[in-house]
Amino acid sequence: MTKPSAIAESEGDTNRTDRRAAWQAGSLDATTRRLLARDSDAFLHQSVSTPCLNAIVRAEGIWIEDAAGRRYMDFHGNNVHHVGYGHPRLKRAVAEQMDALPFAPRRYACEPAVALAEKLGAITPGNLGKVLFTTGGSDAVEVAVKVARAATGRHKTLSFWDAFHGAGTGSAAMSGEMLFRSGPAGPMVAGALHVAPFGGYRCPYGTDGAEASGRACARMIDYVLARDPDVAALVAEPTRAVPYIPPPGFWAEVRRICDRHGVLLIFDEIPTGLGKTGRMFSCEHDGVVPDILVIGKGLGGGILPIAAVIADPRLDVGGDWAFGHYTHEKNPVTTRAALETIRIIEEEDLVANAARVGVLALDRLAAMKERCPAIGDIRGRGCLIGIELVRDRDTREPDGDLAEAVLYRALDAGLSFKTTMGNVLTLTPPLTVTPAEMATALDIVETAIGGAEGARRT
Numbered sequence: 017m018t019k020p021s022a023i024a025e026s027e028g029d030t031n032r033t034d035r036r037a038a039w040q041a042g043s044l045d046a047t048t049r050r051l052l053a054r055d056s057d058a059f060l061h062q063s064v065s066t067p068c069l070n071a072i073v074r075a076e077g078i079w080i081e082d083a084a085g086r087r088y089m090d091f092h093g094n095n096v097h098h099v100g101y102g103h104p105r106l107k108r109a110v111a112e113q114m115d116a117l118p119f120a121p122r123r124y125a126c127e128p129a130v131a132l133a134e135k136l137g138a139i140t141p142g143n144l145g146k147v148l149f150t151t152g153g154s155d156a157v158e159v160a161v162k163v164a165r166a167a168t169g170r171h172k173t174l175s176f177w178d179a180f181h182g183a184g185t186g187s188a189a190m191s192g193e194m195l196f197r198s199g200p201a202g203p204m205v206a207g208a209l210h211v212a213p214f215g216g217y218r219c220p221y222g223t224d225g226a227e228a229s230g231r232a233c234a235r236m237i238d239y240v241l242a243r244d245p246d247v248a249a250l251v252a253e254p255t256r257a258v259p260y261i262p263p264p265g266f267w268a269e270v271r272r273i274c275d276r277h278g279v280l281l282i283f284d285e286i287p288t289g290l291g292k293t294g295r296m297f298s299c300e301h302d303g304v305v306p307d308i309l310v311i312g313k314g315l316g317g318g319i320l321p322i323a324a325v326i327a328d329p330r331l332d333v334g335g336d337w338a339f340g341h342y343t344h345e346k347n348p349v350t351t352r353a354a355l356e357t358i359r360i361i362e363e364e365d366l367v368a369n370a371a372r373v374g375v376l377a378l379d380r381l382a383a384m385k386e387r388c389p390a391i392g393d394i395r396g397r398g399c400l401i402g403i404e405l406v407r408d409r410d411t412r413e414p415d416g417d418l419a420e421a422v423l424y425r426a427l428d429a430g431l432s433f434k435t436t437m438g439n440v441l442t443l444t445p446p447l448t449v450t451p452a453e454m455a456t457a458l459d460i461v462e463t464a465i466g467g468a469e470g471a472r473r474t
């Protein structure tokens with residue numbers, strides 16, 4: 017099935033571009049090529065993964081190392097490496113737990129699972145406190161929606177275009193990315209409604225500025241909810257992954273709108289939870305407590321897969337049904353890993369570090385923007401940073417070609433990151449990132465932008 021060209025254009029670092037092929041031709045050794053060929057033969061091909069870019073043999077702290085021995089600071093990490101790769105304390109805890117109790121069939125309680133559920137209740141805002149675990153974020157989002165359906169007696173969801181909530185059929189339906197929900201992915205789950213998101217620099221409602229965009233988006237949410245009484249929940253990332261920071265008051269207004277219409281608010285903090293944005297949960301920046309919070313990714317410490325649904329106890333009304341009946345629902349090893357990860361984040365003061373380094377990065381980026389006309393906008397919170405590249409500051413025409421060139425130049429200089437929406441360099445280092453590492457990364461980005469622009473002129 018052929019893809020509409022908009023899909024290819026919406027992702028800068030898809031795995032089939034000429035620039036990627038050129039980078040590989042100049043960068044990969046024979047051993048790596050052989051492994052990539054076996055990988056390509058063994059796995060079903062899909063966009064943004066197989067065939068792969070390169071092969072790695074080591075991941076430690078902020079670093080990944082490829083098969084040829086080159087090291088890259090990983091400013092992507094799929095947002096799992098909050099505590100850095102292979103934290104020694106975490107590895108010890110996982111090993112101890114494997115010796116003590118490697119698995120618990122679902123009908124048995126075990127100490128690490130209960131302790132993790134209690135800990136999540138203690139660190140999440142407001143009254144959130146009743147928990148279900150899954151192995152992945154996509155499943156957790158779907159569980160959250162089933163809980164909301166049980167509690168409201170309604171079945172539809174409202175979410176944002178351009179959002180990502182997971183690759184499962186239900187989560188992809190709530191997502192707003194063509195790559196995951198169109199063509200062979202369809203038909204999707206019925207009742208997944210969408211509105212355009214807020215976005216100060218590129219507002220789909222045609223407004224100018226973050227506040228106006230937020231107001232327009234909130235008005236549209238109100239408009240839709242007023243016309244559809246079957247919506248159980250609004251599902252959204254409180255800080256959009258592009259990234260887009262919500263304007264002040266936006267979520268408070270949306271919270272009021274949801275309450276007015278009897279709609280629950282589900283925040284998907286799978287990448288942003290546990291400190292990524294410089295607060296333990298990104299919704300704390302906005303002082304808004306959802307009815308259900310979903311986290312994942314970094315929860316397993318970058319070693320094990322685990323996600324969590326943390327709900328207001330008043331939603332615990334579906335006890336006769338099975339919402340999250342997953343084999344690893346109360347796995348002692350994954351839950352112990354999560355518990356230890358949270359303790360490391362707390363005891364090493366990593367949330368404050370993410371906030372501090374994020375401020376330094378935005379200061380530095382503001383200066384870089386003065387020097388570099390290709391930077392149209394900079395946005396960020398903590399360790400979630402976006403640098404939007406444009407062909408022309410006045411027209412704001414996206415420069416995906418430049419973003420892709422910068423990505424491969426940065427790899428050559430030892431920095432790995434991804435692009436979103438084609439033209440946004442998206443930097444998501446671990447919470448352990450030091451000011452010096454951030455400065456080095458931004459030096460690499462600035463040099464790469466200058467180099468790529470120079471190459472284009474010649």
Ligand SMILES: Cc1ncc(COP(=O)(O)O)c(C=O)c1O
Pocket residue numbers: 151152153154155157180181182183253257284285286287312313323
């Ligand atoms: C906001 C958001 N929600 C959900 C998911 C899905 O998580 P998983 O890949 O663990 O299913 C992701 C993954 O990238 C995400 O970024």
